Amino acid sequence: MHRRSLLAIGATALACPAIAQGTWPNQPVRLIVPFAAGGPTDIPARLFADELSKILPQRVIVENRTGAGVVVGSEVVAKAPKDGYTLLYNTIAHSVLRPLFPRLPFDPVADFTPIALLGVIPMVLLVNKDLPAQDLPGLVKLLRDNPGKYDYGSSGNGGAVHLATELFLKRAGNLKMTHVPYRGSVAAMPDLLSGRLAMFMDVAASGLAYAQRGDARALGISADRRIAQAPDVPTFAEGGVANAESYTWHMVLAPSGMPDAVVEAVNAAFNRVAEQENVQRRLTDLTMMVRSDTTPAQAAKWLSDEIAKWSTIIQDAGIRID
Template sequence: MHRRSLLAAATILPAAAARAQPAWPNQPIRLIVPFAAGGPTDIPARLFAEEVSKQLPQRVVVENRTGAGVVVGTEAVASAPKDGHTLLYSTIAHSVLRPLFPRLPFDPVADFQPVALLGVIPMILLVNNALPAKTMQELVALFRAKPGEYDYGSSGIGGAVHLATELLLKRAGNLRVNHIPYRGSAAGMPDLLSGRLAMFMDVAAGGLTYASRGDARAIGISSAQRLPQAPDIPTFAEGGVANAESYTWHMVFAPAGTPAPVVQAINAAFNKAAAEESVQRRLTDLTMTLRSDSTPETATRWLAEEIAKWEAIIKDAGIKVD
């Protein structure tokens, strides 16, 4: 009798545990985007939210939470219930929070579970048409011959463009070029086109627009391979600057402590969305290379590598956010 009781208990307990674990999702999912509505991060986030909503019994609702860079929106997810119903859609900005904001109300690593790396977008290096440099080799030689005499622009201190440019300058031999930050690429690009700035890096879609019109000269691209939309633009490595690969990337996070089965379900839903032809077609127009095979483990490794790379660049360049 005692043996039969134990066997019965062994059968009942898993079933009871399954009943205790609520199904996911059992309410609408909030996808927090710590960037402004209508911007280059918000647009893909909404596309993913729409596609994932088609797969699930509940909708994914995008919520833009801006403030203090990405801190306000990111904190909202860190403090949310660990049930998979509040997610973070963020970028390279997440990997530089710790060195740029030393007194954060959360830990960017310990308080988050990377779920899926959705895609990466490279950057194109533009120079003004009057600059006497038509290749990366010529540009490096020019800056090396006249240290501190030229200026480059960025979309803001500590942003992807600023960091990618500092990485390039370091890998090219610690070149000295003065940094002029702007409130977004659109604000600074006129100074490049007029010749006030020697160079300006921009996300590939924006950079291609200026280069294709002949407004500026494209010197190189920050990806490991040439971009299919611009096969004539060499990579930085092809131009003689190795280990300067950089991207702005898009990743989904859950609060740390979210049950593993829920994390896997979220991962599967976003990977399936990334594999949809309509999603790939629309995001390819934004020069995003989609990844539909990312796991929580590969996303975690990617984030760790990005944090290590950018923390070193921020420290070396002395980058500080006011």
């Protein structure tokens, strides 16, 4: 009996190396970013990795794994050892994998453990400066009176901009506009400024610059409150469009089945970095509303709610990936 007990303990130790070999982390941690280096997701991810490397006994190394949207990078994490040394830094893109990609090499829910929701970035609704709508109620009336007449742009089918715009149109009374997808926000902006597009909803960090220069007009923010960078721009709810909040959010996930102690240790480390004043300042400059106290359970609830919301929008709008 004594020998069998020792064998059982040894098997448990091998199954949970993060606990058996000491407190996490005792080797470098890979933070997989399924977006290109230098982009709006990669920059905050590297900030977290750098700061984590200062407070942990091991380095956190960012690896950019792009391809098939976020599928390639996410698959790396889904199939990684369940030890806390391979993590995923993902966005709203994770919540639309199931409805947009019917044949995935992993389950975006069952194969992942949400660790922490780090922050949310709202959208700003921009219109061409010559559009005959001076505020959000005026825009809604214009679109209602002219169904299908005006075009809106997005950074690509199924992306955060596309989804946020379709949510807004639905909540504003099932308004009809023609969707024109582009390869990124930068490609769409010249057409908004020239009047080819009537409307474009961009992440606040980049979109507000066009309004501040007077190149376009900002009529609303997709958040639950106004943001410091644009205190004069009302929320959608203030403009009469309720339940249209949308964000591109940042979350850390891990393979499912990790030991609870490791999940808690990873969560605590990311929250500790998110609490730092210098980190909050830099993320706020990117118009991120930082979260520094979310639990794994709260992150899981957020992801579940987002999957439900966007699945409905994708189905109702008939969104398909090219």
